[in-house]
Amino acid sequence: MSIQGLSGSAFGLNTHYQQHRSNLAKSVSRLASGDRFVNAGDGNAAELSISQRFRHRIRSADASTTSIQTAQAFLDTADSYSQTVTNILQRMVEIASSSTDGVINDPDRVALQDEFASLKHEITEMTRQNTFFGKQTIGREGMLSYDDNSKRMTYWQTTGAEQGQIERDFSSTALDSEQKLIGFDPTEAYTMSRDGKSVLFMGTVAGDGAGVLRAKRYDIETHTVYNGTDLFATGDTLHVDEIGQLRVNGSGTVYDVDLSSLARTATMVTDIRTGTEFTAYDGSVIYSRTADSAITTADPNVGPGTALTGALVFGVGVDHTFSGTGGFVAEESAPGSIRVIDSRTGNETTLAIGAGTSVNNIQFNADGDRIYYTNQDTNGIHYINVGTDANDNVVLTAGAKVVQGVNNSSFNGLELGGSTAGSSVKYVVAQDAPSVLSYEAIDLSLYNLRLADDRVDTQANAAIALQEVRDAQNRLSAQRAKIGAMASRFKFVLSSHRSYIANMVGVESQIRDVDLAEESTRYTSEQVQMQAAQSVLAQYNTLKGNVLRLLGA
Template identity: 25%
Template sequence: MIINHNLMANNAIRNMNINSGNASKSMQKLSSGLRINNAADDAAGLAISEKMRGQIRGLDQASSNAQDGISLLQTGEGALNETQSILQRMRELAVQSSTDTNTTTDRSQIQKEVNQLAQEIGRIGNTTEFNTQKLLDGSFSGTFQIGANENQNLTVAISDMRSFALGVAGKAELTNTGTYAANAGTVGDTLGDGTYSVADGATAGSYVLKDSSGAVVAKSTDGLTYTTQAADGSAGDDTLVFTQAVTSGSVTVATDASGTTTYKGTAQFTNTGLQAGSYTYEDATKTLKDNNGTIVASSADGITFKGNVNGTSTTVFTATVALTDKDAVNVGGINVSDQSSANSAITTINNALETVSTQRANLGAYQNRLEHTIANLGTSSENLTSSESRIRDVDMAKEMSTFSKNNILAQAAQAMLAQANNQPQQVLQLLR
């Protein structure tokens, strides 16, 4: 019998500590609901489950990305729906203007609506945005991350859906003031107040001005200088000189209350990149700006203007002579002001409708694809979550049984420790 070392008590303490530690671990698992609370619980399982957690969170975020992508595509497609409605109206107007039951005045009114519709197509293309990103001006090309890993993405590009790209923008027009010289000579050849239509002359490259009755009142060989014609058909000697060639449209003559008469005509230039709209020339910077003050084209000489067309610097129009400060350049819609032009416009607008339909179909196909992507991502996330749960989550029933066992063993060890501590008391019997 020994008293310096109570080996039975040491053994009981060791087992009690083990059982108490196991019971503590079981309690931690039961309270957290996790089988793995730290790396010591299952090092390999922790590494695997963390990798799965990364995949699950990535899949969930990819699903959110795909939903945002659908929202973007719906925004663009919704705007194109209105663009298509506008084109249908333009086509209707082109068909209306194609019949010669219309007068020149009728067609001029039709042209005004076509101009406004073309400008609205341009406005829709310039202002349709998603999260501040323009969608329909040809600049959008985006990559949607629709997977949890690198390069699991979808690239979407939307073409330029504005008036010029669709072929329904008209020529660039500049209203410029003419200088009138009334020379002594033929009587009755002075142009009075009113609006005169511009028409092609008898020879190629020549032009005439006609009054409301269709009578020729002035002739020009270049569109810059018009020589008047007397009422009896004889040649007059008064002249009207413009700074830019007036080869179509109309010329207006108006006298104000002070007796000052102004002569204005519309010069037209081939449009190779300007959207339908109104622009102002600023001579100090030699730039052309839209109504928002945005520079759409620039020039070194005020004659040749270059702008960004589909990402490339392109000449958008060339004037006859240099523009002057604050000159207004207007771009209307496709020409429907005469039978031949209106007839050709029908086919052009048909092509524009086909272009918009194709783009809308593409956007719709992308939307359907992303919806399937979201469904697949949800299934993958669910299955991975189930797998991660089997590794990381605790089986509550099984762990409760283990906790109960460890708890009972800890209590038993505590009781045996008490018994072991009583063993040295037997030595006192020998000392009596």
């Protein structure tokens, strides 16, 4: 045998040995990991690509499962708070029922009224404060303001939390997504819709004359503006009531305005002072009457309005506001001072914010227990607490700052609406393609339950309150039904996701997972062949050494 032949055979044996060694290492990796595709070059490239797509879908669905479980926790929290409100309403029924008893007299009802008022206050605090990771659960009221610095509409919860911004320029020349003029003017009336999905405002339309405005609606999701056809004037005011109905004080007449067409559909009252604020609640309009400036309530289905107070004249340019039910009226009676009148009793009081303090944009919240305002000296939004004592005296106490602005251009106007765009909680659900399930927080405020002005201090008032609390229980049940309906939907979505994940894992496993029996056989075969090659190679190396020793001898 030649030396060259011996070396060539040894090289060939070494090649086989290294190949079996490499195959054995791959087999060990597959057995250890359970994965056919330890390296990108292993197996069929098309199968690897398909497997990766399945893994992406599985992980997306896993993330969605977590999102759905979070949604269920949110709904459980909301339902728990709703149950507490249910218990409170039941106690209020008992109190109102006791107060209707003809045996007790009005002085004896003072204690009942105190407890009744305390329970109402607790409902208000729950709707305002009870949140889930900052998201409102059983309340929806929010604040809206225009920021002259960013030219954007900004909104918050009334606690100052969950700040959001409408992602569109609202300057005088701004265009919507369809390149139509938005026509927003922050010096004119604007507010948020009850569902928090639109900004409603009095704005301009290209081609209209000076001082001419129209009712407009800006859809926050589509960034599209819709214009009404009816003409209004500079200084006209608007209001959205508890059921979402838009009304406009158009030069001394209050009109119903359809939210879809933005057209006038009905006339509510015809003797409101031009340019003044008003409120509408439970079918009635509460406003300042032209003839004598008295605060008046009128139900167009019943007859002429009834004066609630004597003359209350708001000066030109003086901020004034009504609570959601019209129970209170407030104005900036002097620079830095806010005057509040109880429209039921005519009692009033004034709170001095501070001599020389620049107070702007005073606004009642819907429940009527707070007035929010912008303090131009601190560049912030503050509030004061409003209530009455046992003798029906109006009581005002300074609250706190809830939002800090950058400068005195941070808040051009301030509106409190029935909702904010942040009241809708969205959960992304992904299987083959992402989709969004949206849950809108229920509203258990006194305003929405129609209990803001109820009292049990007299037998007659208690009888009215008893019926209205029972009606509120029905409204609460309807609201809780929304929670139940959404919880049921999430339950089935979660079940569907788990089935989907199980099926995807099964298919992906067939492509990707190692067949242990086959791979174990391959491992044993490669191990035997490697050991055989190693043994033969060792013998060749010994033979080569013997030949070299002979040549050396």
